[in-house]
Amino acid sequence: MVRYRRNFVPGGTFFFTVTLDDRRSSALVDHVDKLRTAFRVTRAERPFTIDAIVILPDHLHVIMTLPEDDSDFSGRWKRLKGLFTHQLAASGVPISGNGRGEFALWQRRFWEHTIRDETDFERCTDYIHYNPVKHGLVASPIDWPHSSLHRYVRAGVLPADWGGAGEITGNFGERGD
Template identity: 80%
Template sequence: MVRYRRNFVPGGAYFFTATLDDRRSSALVDHVTQLRNAFHVTRAERPFTVEAIVILPDHLHVIMTLPEADSDFPGRWRRIKSLFTHRVAASGVPVVRNHRGEFTLWQRRFWEHTIRGEADFERCAEYIHFNPVKHRLVASPADWPYSSLHRYIHAGILPADWGGVGDITGNFGERGD
């Protein structure tokens, strides 16, 4: 078995993709308040900065920066996924368990990429913000409500009609369409 090696950089910025086990699910947008709360609680317990994010029905992408002496992003993902899952289940939504009694809402792993400079950051942020269009959920990135693009527009970093220039390449941990 090939062992996947993660790149642990204290204070690093990372691009992540986290995906639900059932790719037909819309649980992330159906329960976006619980997801936001899971991020909020986790950030209060173990600080990190969300640089860019998009929440789609069955997966999310985020650029996260950790504090200077900290590289434990797996612990943060474990906490976010656990909080979200337990809150969704507590709200009465049936969540399947495996033979060991563990919830199976999320895929067990997540995809991660260490950001390597400004150009890499910009490429990943553009990918995040354009992703709802890529998945044919909206015609324009600004039409998707669950995106940090709105924060970028409000701050004047991107124009309100930003829609991506050219093709954004790379699958960033997603299956090809």
């Protein structure tokens, strides 16, 4: 059996991919207001900084920095997923269950990568901001409304035409993640 080990670094910066159990779902963008509320409540209870984010229909990517003395990103994701799930259920959105009596909205795990340096941070941020184009959702990254790219453009960090514009076709060799 493979033992997966997470890299818990107090005050670390991490890149995460968090995915819905049903990859055909569009619940994240359909209920983005509830997802934002879940982030806001979780951040108020257990602070962290969102350095970059993109919310896609069935998954999201986030670069998160934790407080200096804290390495518990797993607890934050558990709280955030739970809040979002319960908000959906409370508003009447049907959510299937699993054999353990739990809601089956999210995949149980998430993917995490510890950001090593500024080059790694920039590479991961670029990946996040370009992801809607990669998935064929828009032709230009700026056209996707649920992305921190807009914050980067407003701050003058990136130009509005970052990532290009025009019709993008093909999957560029990726397997559709």
